[in-house]
Amino acid sequence: MNWTLEVVVVPVSDxxxxxxxxxxxxxxxxHNxxxxxxxxxxxxxPPGxxxxxxxxxxxxxxxxxxxxxxQLVVNDVRAARAELVERGVEVGEVMVFGPDGPVPSKGDEDLNNVGFIFLSDPDGNSWAVQQITSRP
Structure with a gap:
């Protein structure tokens, strides 16, 4: 039997x-x-x-x-960040998770599974966007 997660309620004020x-x-x-x-x-x-x-x-x-x-997942977190910035969304820099925790990306790393950006909606609900380009 499959158990699928299909809806998450996000609390907002407006x-x-x-x-x-x-x-x-x-x-x-x-629907609205x-x-x-x-x-x-x-x-x-979200698309897809x-x-x-x-x-x-x-x-x-x-x-x-x-x-x-x-958390959302994309195949290119740098491109996702650029797209969000272009749309006027306030979003953090690309971060890379390693043994010492998250550090800013240097721009040349393989971000598969370790590349993230972070953002919040107008009420402060927090989101992460992770790059996953391949899965084991």
């Missing part, structure tokens, strides 16, 4: 502002639904992903900005 942010990241809006005055939810999916995020109001007790450790 749905419209968050939708615009995630669209800058390249997420597609799957208001079921009543107090319930509004939007499902967004089988898992979506849901943001909204009236659906979670989590505090906006309290979610940490969300």
């Amino acid at each position: 749905v419209d502002r968050s939708v615009e942010f995630y669209k800058k990241l390249g997420f597609n809006v799957d 639904t208001k079921t009543s005055d107090g319930v509004h939810f939007v499902q967004l999916t 992903s089988g898992c979506s995020i849901v943001i909204g109001t009236g659906m979670s007790k989590m505090v906006p900005g309290s979610l940490e450790g969300l």
Whole structure:
């Protein structure tokens, strides 16, 4: 039996502002639904992903900005960073994880599995973007 993770709720304070942010990241809006005055939810999916995020109001007790450790995977973290910067997303420099923890990239390393960039949404929910070009 397969068990697939398909939705993660991301707590936000302003749905419209968050939708615009995630669209800058390249997420597609799957649906945007208001079921009543107090319930509004939007499902967004990154290109190529089988898992979506849901943001909204009236659906979670989590505090906006309290979610940490969300991770996206790309095959070229440097190109992903350049694309995000071009779209106006505030994103950290490329970091390389090694035995002494993360250090700034020198620009010539093999980043497979060890190259990351970090960013946060407008509420402070934190994201990592990891480069994986091959898997064992």
